[in-house]
Amino acid sequence: MSQKINPVENFVSGFEAIRATLAGNDLPWLDSLRRSGIGQFEDIGLPGPKVESWKYTRLRPLEDTTFRPVTLADREAYIDQVPTVLPSGLGCPRIVFVNGFMRSDLSCLDNLTEGVTVESLGAAVARDPEWVETHLGRIGSLEGQPLVALNTAMMNSGVVVHVRRGVVVEQPIQMIFIAGLTEEPVACYPRNLIVMEEASQATLVKLHAGLGVSAYLANAVTEVDVGDAAILRHYRVQSENMQATHLGSLHVRIGRDATYDGFGLHIGGRLSRTEVFARLEGEGGHCALNGAYLMKGREHCDNTTVIEHAVPHTTCSEVFKGILDDESRGVFQGRIVVHKDAQGTDGHQLSNVLLLSDKAEMDAKPELEIYADDVKCSHGATTGQLDETALFYLRSRGIPEALARNLLIQSFVAGALDEIKCDAVREAMMSKVVHWLPAKCFLAEEWTEE
Amino acid sequence: MLEIKNLHAAVDGTEILKGLSLEINAGETHAIMGPNGSGKSTLSYVLAGRDGYKVTKGEILYKGQNLLDLSPEERAGEGVFLAFQYPVEIPGVANTIFLKEALNAVRRHRGEEELDAMAVLKVVREKTKELGISEDMLKRAVNVGFSGGEKKRNEVLQMAVLNPSLAILDETDSGLDIDALKIVADGVNALRAPDRATLVITHYQRLLDHIVPDKVHVLAKGRIQRSGGKALALELEKNGYAEFAEAAA
Numbered sequence: 001m002s003q004k005i006n007p008v009e010n011f012v013s014g015f016e017a018i019r020a021t022l023a024g025n026d027l028p029w030l031d032s033l034r035r036s037g038i039g040q041f042e043d044i045g046l047p048g049p050k051v052e053s054w055k056y057t058r059l060r061p062l063e064d065t066t067f068r069p070v071t072l073a074d075r076e077a078y079i080d081q082v083p084t085v086l087p088s089g090l091g092c093p094r095i096v097f098v099n100g101f102m103r104s105d106l107s108c109l110d111n112l113t114e115g116v117t118v119e120s121l122g123a124a125v126a127r128d129p130e131w132v133e134t135h136l137g138r139i140g141s142l143e144g145q146p147l148v149a150l151n152t153a154m155m156n157s158g159v160v161v162h163v164r165r166g167v168v169v170e171q172p173i174q175m176i177f178i179a180g181l182t183e184e185p186v187a188c189y190p191r192n193l194i195v196m197e198e199a200s201q202a203t204l205v206k207l208h209a210g211l212g213v214s215a216y217l218a219n220a221v222t223e224v225d226v227g228d229a230a231i232l233r234h235y236r237v238q239s240e241n242m243q244a245t246h247l248g249s250l251h252v253r254i255g256r257d258a259t260y261d262g263f264g265l266h267i268g269g270r271l272s273r274t275e276v277f278a279r280l281e282g283e284g285g286h287c288a289l290n291g292a293y294l295m296k297g298r299e300h301c302d303n304t305t306v307i308e309h310a311v312p313h314t315t316c317s318e319v320f321k322g323i324l325d326d327e328s329r330g331v332f333q334g335r336i337v338v339h340k341d342a343q344g345t346d347g348h349q350l351s352n353v354l355l356l357s358d359k360a361e362m363d364a365k366p367e368l369e370i371y372a373d374d375v376k377c378s379h380g381a382t383t384g385q386l387d388e389t390a391l392f393y394l395r396s397r398g399i400p401e402a403l404a405r406n407l408l409i410q411s412f413v414a415g416a417l418d419e420i421k422c423d424a425v426r427e428a429m430m431s432k433v434v435h436w437l438p439a440k441c442f443l444a445e446e447w448t449e450e
Numbered sequence: 451m452l453e454i455k456n457l458h459a460a461v462d463g464t465e466i467l468k469g470l471s472l473e474i475n476a477g478e479t480h481a482i483m484g485p486n487g488s489g490k491s492t493l494s495y496v497l498a499g500r501d502g503y504k505v506t507k508g509e510i511l512y513k514g515q516n517l518l519d520l521s522p523e524e525r526a527g528e529g530v531f532l533a534f535q536y537p538v539e540i541p542g543v544a545n546t547i548f549l550k551e552a553l554n555a556v557r558r559h560r561g562e563e564e565l566d567a568m569a570v571l572k573v574v575r576e577k578t579k580e581l582g583i584s585e586d587m588l589k590r591a592v593n594v595g596f597s598g599g600e601k602k603r604n605e606v607l608q609m610a611v612l613n614p615s616l617a618i619l620d621e622t623d624s625g626l627d628i629d630a631l632k633i634v635a636d637g638v639n640a641l642r643a644p645d646r647a648t649l650v651i652t653h654y655q656r657l658l659d660h661i662v663p664d665k666v667h668v669l670a671k672g673r674i675q676r677s678g679g680k681a682l683a684l685e686l687e688k689n690g691y692a693e694f695a696e697a698a699a
Contacts, residue, residue, distance in 0.1 A: 387538075389538055390539075392500050393534065394552075395521070395526070396499070396500075396526055397552035397556075398527050398553075398556035399551050400555060403551065403555070404523075410542070411543045415541065
């Protein structure tokens with residue numbers, strides 16, 4: 001495990017080995033898409049420290065571990081209880097993947113609203129290859145993106161969500177990816193495609209849950225098309241295990257008067273990087289990218305976002321709150337690009353981090369790139385420690401120190417969670433935060449009542 | 451109730467309290483008055499146990515036990531309450547949750563049964579009514595966006611809910627208009643009882659018109675310079691603190 005290997009070669013030979021078994025291998029367009037993916041990946045190689053946007057995150061686990069692609073046999077891992085974000089009592093539909101493959105026995109898609117399709121990528125490719133061809137790979141560009149290229153070559157699972165014109169989906173739909181249950185290190189490559197047609201609305205909740213203790217690589221790519229006047233609330237929880245490497249990238253196109261409202265909660269994973277590329281392409285569009293991350297041990301969490309305002313009168317807002325304990329490390333790189341014609345842009349970005357230990361480290365890099373002259377853009381980044389005065393105030397009222405600390409951490413994270421519009425999701429995420437906290441906390445139930 | 455003997459305390463290596471002695475019996479209300487920088491706030495923080503306030507000499511006995519051995523939360527459990535000069539804002543934590551956690555922590559310490567959310571709310575509502583505090587203050591995050599007067603009223607509300615034996619009010623009158631001052635004073639007076647004691651720390655005599663003390667002490671240069679009855683406060687109001695600044699020099 002520890003000797004130097006040639007990761008690029010390994011990934012390429014892994015691709016050749018499983019190519020014939022991949023979804024849609026009989027479709028020439030898909031085969032050529034995969035080939036261009038592996039070609040790009042081979043040309044560029046893994047992103048290294050010489051690439052500016054990878055300055056703070058090194059892919060060490062990929063340099064010293066060989067991850068074999070998952071196979072059908074890995075799908076059969078025994079799952080005692082399906083981890084979820086929302087309580088099962090709410091009866092929300094869900095699609096569940098284990099080690100990269102869909103498990104119908106754990107999924108529950110019976111009560112979907114009419115006009116909504118939720119299926120695995122493999123199923124979509126088999127059922128309606130023409131539709132998939134017109135949407136897949138159209139938003140996530142391979143150019144200069146080796147990890148997207150690798151995913152494009154290997155993609156074998158993931159979810160396709162298609163909400164037809166004008167359809168409003170009331171119940172949140174959960175997408176659950178379970179990993180970490182294999183004997184040797186594996187890699188899976190979920191590829192999600194979300195297409196919101198004009199004036200449709202939906203709430204999607206994605207969970208990456210690491211069970212067990214084995215190392216794995218999740219290289220996920222999600223493409224989202226939010227049509228004119230559509231609203232997508234896209235909430236993500238990354239709760240990978242302590243050995244996991246999670247490399248996710250999200251590519252969003254936002255149409256006229258459309259809203260993309262994204263939130264990511266990161267509470268586990270040895271090394272994780274989430275990239276979001278959002279492009280506002282129609283006037284009146286709004287993009288919210290919010291998130292919270294809570295790291296401990298030697299975990300590393302990187303949130304890198306790029307929001308492009310391509311047309312006039314679009315808005316964006318970003319609120320990220322981080323908690324870093326032990327020797328963990330956080331990275332936030334937030335870029336807002338306002339194109340020359342994008343007058344009237346309104347963009348705000350905020351990154352606040354609490355360091356709970358002297359050995360924790362944060363790198364924050366806000367960037368505004370503005371080519372228009374009539375815009376309102378702001379950013380702010382702070383890194384600090386728990387407020388000693390507030391801690392003393394709570395303790396002077398009888399609240400024990402450990403509980404007082406937890407209360408202040410929760411209060412800090414709540415500043416980001418408050419951005420979540422869906423009450424059930426916000427409450428579920430707060431309860432995940434509470435479970436993360438170092439000592440038993442008495443506040444869980446009441447907190448969610450408010 | 452409280453016995454402070456020859457107390458020396460330093461902040462960041464600078465000695466602020468230089469041999470302060472003071473005794474307060476159950477049932478009494480004492481006032482400490484003094485110029486800015488005399489050590490008034492240092493005394494209140496030392497009593498409440500704030501980090502960074504180092505006692506270098508002397509002792510503090512509270513109900514016969516060594517107060518300095520206790521953590522801030524243990525002191526609160528034992529019935530010490532400090533109303534802050536500058537109450538702290540805690541975004542994201544509703545006042546009701548804060549009060550419930552505090553009350554139950556103190557009850558646990560006292561070996562009493564914890565109260566559920568409904569029972570706590572009942573106690574809190576009673577107190578808000580008694581103190582003439584509006585209920586919507588309960589739903590808001592602790593002190594966030596509160597006016598100066600609201601923050602001080604919130605301190606008095608916490609005090610009423612936690613039911614302390616020794617209440618220390620650190621410049622509770624600062625920044626209050628006369629109506630707010632009356633509410634705060636009424637709250638403090640309502641708590642006066644034979645088994646309790648109150649220590650009012652203030653720069654101005656005005657508060658003492660409403661909370662009438664049994665004894666008044668002048669604190670300057672880190673020590674009690676003079677003690678007397680209520681009349682001493684009036685004298686200070688008239689003559690100022692100049693005399694004590696010189697006396698200690």
